[in-house]
Amino acid sequence: MRVLYTAQARSTGEGRDGHVATSDGILALDLAAPKEMGGEGGATNPEQLFAAGYAACFHSALKLLARRDKVDVAGSSVTADVGLGRTDSGGFGLTVTLNVEVPGLDPETVRELTAKAHELCPYSNAVRGNVDVTLTVAGDANG
Numbered sequence: 001m002r003v004l005y006t007a008q009a010r011s012t013g014e015g016r017d018g019h020v021a022t023s024d025g026i027l028a029l030d031l032a033a034p035k036e037m038g039g040e041g042g043a044t045n046p047e048q049l050f051a052a053g054y055a056a057c058f059h060s061a062l063k064l065l066a067r068r069d070k071v072d073v074a075g076s077s078v079t080a081d082v083g084l085g086r087t088d089s090g091g092f093g094l095t096v097t098l099n100v101e102v103p104g105l106d107p108e109t110v111r112e113l114t115a116k117a118h119e120l121c122p123y124s125n126a127v128r129g130n131v132d133v134t135l136t137v138a139g140d141a142n143g
Contacts, residue, residue, distance in 0.1 A: 016045060037084075047082045047094070054123045055080035058098055061121040065113055073113070076102040094131050101138035110137045 008023040013031075017039065021028040031046070033039025059078040066073040083095040100114045114135050118124045127133060 020049075047084050050094070051080040051082040051096075054082070054096060054098070054121075057123045058100075058117055058121045061117040061124075062100065062113055065116050065120065069113070071105070071109065071113065073102050073105065075104070076100070094127075095134075096127065096131055097134040097136060099136045099138060107137050111135075 009020050009027070010023070011018055011020050011031075013019050016031055016033040016037075019028070019030050029049075030043045032041055032043035034045055034047075035041040039045075055078045058080070059076070062076065062078065063073055065071075066076075077100075079099045079101075081097040081099070083097075084092060085095070087093040098114075098118075100110055100117075102110045102113075114137060118133070118135060124133065
């Protein structure tokens, strides 16, 4: 693979209860473990950052494919739900649900674009085979 861009972020402090910052200084955030995990909450956490990145990346892939296929996806959105839990082996793992919404476009076309975006998106490719990813389309019975 020919690398087009490299992002760098550094964690300091106590990990989940620490601080992260990117090398360019644009992103600098305190972190706090969520209350659901026994933390104080009140600040972002790694799962929220992953959800934000995945949603944005997947949405870009969807829009790129829509432009290529001349499909209007104006007003579209992608919501990523990232779950963290214990694996059967005692470690921790993630689950992801991506919900794609394209107002005014028939659900079958949205499902087709969503499946294609899942093949194109770098986040999807990075987690494939290691993280359970569920794709849903708003307006479907389960979406």
